[in-house]
Amino acid sequence: MLNTLLKPVLLLSVVVLALSACGKKEEAPVGAAVEQAVVVKIGAVSPLTGAQSHLGKDIESGIRMAIDEANVSGVTLGGKKVTFELASEDDMADPRTATIVAQKLVDEQIKGVIGHLNSGASIPASRIYSDAGIPQISPASTAVAYTAQGYKTTFRVMTNDAQQGKVLGEFAVKTLGGKSVAIIDDRTAYGQGLADEVAAVVKAAGGSVVAREFTTDKSTDFMAILTAIKGKKPDVIFFGGMDPQGALLVRQMKSLGLSAKLLGGDGLQSSNFLTLAGADAEGTYASSPGQPLALMPGGNEFSEKFNAKHGVIQIYSPYAYDATRAMIDAMKRADSATPANYLPELVKTNFTGVTGPIAFDDKGDILGGAVTVYQAQGGEWVVAK
Amino acid sequence: MDIFLQQLINGLVLGSVYALVALGYTMVYGIMELINFAHGEVTMVGAMVALAVIGAIVASGVGMPVLLVMVCGLAAAVLVCAALGFTIERIAYRPLRNAPRLAPLITAIGISIILQNLAMLIWGRQYITFPPILEIERYNIGGATITSIQILIVLLSAAIMVGLLLLINRTQMGRAMRATAQNRRVAGLMGVNINSVISMTFVLGSILAAVAGVMVCAYYGMAHYYMGFMLGLKAFTAAVLGGIGNVGGAVLGGLLLGVIESLGAGYIGPLTGGFMGSHYQDVFAFMVLILVLVLRPSGLLGERVAERP
Numbered sequence: 185m186l187n188t189l190l191k192p193v194l195l196l197s198v199v200v201l202a203l204s205a206c207g208k209k210e211e212a213p214v215g216a217a218v219e220q221a222v223v224v225k226i227g228a229v230s231p232l233t234g235a236q237s238h239l240g241k242d243i244e245s246g247i248r249m250a251i252d253e254a255n256v257s258g259v260t261l262g263g264k265k266v267t268f269e270l271a272s273e274d275d276m277a278d279p280r281t282a283t284i285v286a287q288k289l290v291d292e293q294i295k296g297v298i299g300h301l302n303s304g305a306s307i308p309a310s311r312i313y314s315d316a317g318i319p320q321i322s323p324a325s326t327a328v329a330y331t332a333q334g335y336k337t338t339f340r341v342m343t344n345d346a347q348q349g350k351v352l353g354e355f356a357v358k359t360l361g362g363k364s365v366a367i368i369d370d371r372t373a374y375g376q377g378l379a380d381e382v383a384a385v386v387k388a389a390g391g392s393v394v395a396r397e398f399t400t401d402k403s404t405d406f407m408a409i410l411t412a413i414k415g416k417k418p419d420v421i422f423f424g425g426m427d428p429q430g431a432l433l434v435r436q437m438k439s440l441g442l443s444a445k446l447l448g449g450d451g452l453q454s455s456n457f458l459t460l461a462g463a464d465a466e467g468t469y470a471s472s473p474g475q476p477l478a479l480m481p482g483g484n485e486f487s488e489k490f491n492a493k494h495g496v497i498q499i500y501s502p503y504a505y506d507a508t509r510a511m512i513d514a515m516k517r518a519d520s521a522t523p524a525n526y527l528p529e530l531v532k533t534n535f536t537g538v539t540g541p542i543a544f545d546d547k548g549d550i551l552g553g554a555v556t557v558y559q560a561q562g563g564e565w566v567v568a569k
Numbered sequence: 570m571d572i573f574l575q576q577l578i579n580g581l582v583l584g585s586v587y588a589l590v591a592l593g594y595t596m597v598y599g600i601m602e603l604i605n606f607a608h609g610e611v612t613m614v615g616a617m618v619a620l621a622v623i624g625a626i627v628a629s630g631v632g633m634p635v636l637l638v639m640v641c642g643l644a645a646a647v648l649v650c651a652a653l654g655f656t657i658e659r660i661a662y663r664p665l666r667n668a669p670r671l672a673p674l675i676t677a678i679g680i681s682i683i684l685q686n687l688a689m690l691i692w693g694r695q696y697i698t699f700p701p702i703l704e705i706e707r708y709n710i711g712g713a714t715i716t717s718i719q720i721l722i723v724l725l726s727a728a729i730m731v732g733l734l735l736l737i738n739r740t741q742m743g744r745a746m747r748a749t750a751q752n753r754r755v756a757g758l759m760g761v762n763i764n765s766v767i768s769m770t771f772v773l774g775s776i777l778a779a780v781a782g783v784m785v786c787a788y789y790g791m792a793h794y795y796m797g798f799m800l801g802l803k804a805f806t807a808a809v810l811g812g813i814g815n816v817g818g819a820v821l822g823g824l825l826l827g828v829i830e831s832l833g834a835g836y837i838g839p840l841t842g843g844f845m846g847s848h849y850q851d852v853f854a855f856m857v858l859i860l861v862l863v864l865r866p867s868g869l870l871g872e873r874v875a876e877r878p
Contacts, residue, residue, distance in 0.1 A: 235795050237694035371848050398848030407579035408834035409847045415572045428696055435790055441714050460696050460791055
């Protein structure tokens with residue numbers, strides 16, 4: 185019996201050894217070519233597997249582009265030529281995994297982190313980076329709590345939920361004329377944070393929240409909660425969550441004959457949402473922090489470069505690109521890649537990135553982050569306000 | 570009242586999907602006493618293959634009737650999944666047939682992870698959409714809406730269950746399956762070819778998974794390499810709820826789970842005065858499962874069987 189159990193295990197370990205040997209062989213020539221240069225590792229963390237992996241990959245590609253460009257142009261820190269290296273990790277959009285990979289990156293002595301995507305992952309991981317003194321810039325997390333913890337190493341280039349929720353709540357009541365609003369969230373730090381903010385603003389603006397329903401970030405069936413909402417006859421349904429669920433939600437709204445307008449945050453404002461929801465996407469409103477790609481200072485140029493190398497932009501790659509540039513820029517000004525040395529420079533960041541002016545306030549939030557509301561029209565996101 | 574009816578319809582449709590997948594779990598368990606955790610992933614592969622074929626036909630611009638396109642997609646999914654089921658049993662379970670119970674359980678989980686990652690490599694991380702070829706009719710029954718595809722799901726899973734019951738109780742193959750389920754060694758001595766019966770069980774289970782996968786992606790309009798995981802988990806719960814190993818039980822369990830989830834999500838909030846919201850729908854479903862297992866450990870329709878040596 186022991187034998188039957190041992191054989192596969194032995195076989196497996198041989199395979200694993202063989203594979204890892206292959207990995208090393210491939211790396212060898214790269215290492216030899218840049219022998220003289222000092223390697224600076226920059227961590228990139230986002231969900232690369234699971235339901236949000238397309239968004240995670242979007243972030244990783246944005247970071248990779250910034251790093252590749254820096255390497256091509258050549259950076260010298262402290263008199264030594266430097267090569268930036270991407271240390272990419274998968275947090276599976278899961279808070280627990282996020283802390284594990286954060287610790288792994290810290291142990292690998294990375295000099296800075298761009299990530300994570302989900303607020304629920306960014307928040308627990310930020311403590312680990314803070315303890316190690318490693319700067320973290322999130323290109324996507326919008327929960328207010330992320331920068332409100334008092335850590336000096338925590339930054340973001342994305343407008344936070346308080347700013348976004350205010351715009352969305354007022355849009356629902358004033359622009360859409362929604363007297364009764366139903367609110368659904370996916371119970372993640374992002375979805376819940378945004379939905380709570382919208383609920384508060386809707387009430388303050390004179391609207392009423394007639395239903396408050398919940399789902400998860402892995403659900404596919406929303407018929408039950410939509411049926412419950414249908415009974416309340418709301419004018420507007422707000423969904424705090426990501427695009428796969430949003431697309432299913434709008435499809436199921438249509439099949440139930442719900443005529444309320446769907447409004448969402450930046451998680452819905454992706455090209456993926458339009459593809460997934462197809463014709464049912466028509467008329468959906470969704471906001472996005474910052475400006476549309478076409479209105480971004482470097483939007484067109486960026487999307488050309490990005491499309492040639494990595495395909496379609498989902499949402500976050502321009503932000504990930506700017507976040508990485510902000511970090512490398514701070515290192516250049518400090519003439520050092522040591523976190524303690526370049527952190528004071530990172531705080532003073534001030535340049536015009538692809539997404540707009542990049543500068544941080546005293547909490548690490550982006551200064552003057554704009555919010556734009558879009559509507560899906562004929563398979564495209566068109567600026568609604 | 571119309572809302573209650575709508576919730577009931579929602580639950581029945583969701584439950585029929587669970588039931589279709591649960592049938593595959595229960596068949597394999599009934600014969601092998603093995604929980605085939607890769608079953609959810611086989612469902613996913615079925616959905617992906619069907620979408621790839623349907624997408625290719627639609628993209629090629631051949632003017633085929635919608636029904637024929639669907640049948641082509643379904644046939645491709647069934648073929649691939651049948652081959653997949655056969656292969657999985659051959660490489661992951663057969664070598665471990667006499668090993669401790671834990672070993673095939675671990676290979677099952679291994680296979681499920683491998684399939685997920687293979688699907689991710691082949692079809693990418695993107696959600697894949699179902700081409701908008703289906704004309705979805707909406708019908709009104711007493712204030713509730715039901716779509717043509719929902720009716721199709723319910724009818725199809727009912728037909729498949731009846732077919733499966735007939736196959737197991739009325740055919741030579743079914744008799745061989747029942748004999749193998751009762752006692753593998755003795756059945757072998759009586760001239761039943763156990764290897765082919767077990768292979769056949771996996772092939773049949775995988776075909777059911779393929780059908781379920783195609784229905785799910787046609788209903789929700791999209792597929793994703795990760796979709797098999799939660800579906801598999803829910804279907805497994807349904808199979809246990811109904812009494813694992815029992816074909817009727819899988820269907821009953823699936824329908825019950827669907828209805829409980831649906832009614833739970835719709836009514837927990839108002840019933841508890843907002844103390845518990847619709848995010849407790851899964852908790853509610855699993856609580857029912859725990860209750861059933863405490864009061865009737867063999868499931869609703871399961872027979873009490875003595876532990877086999």
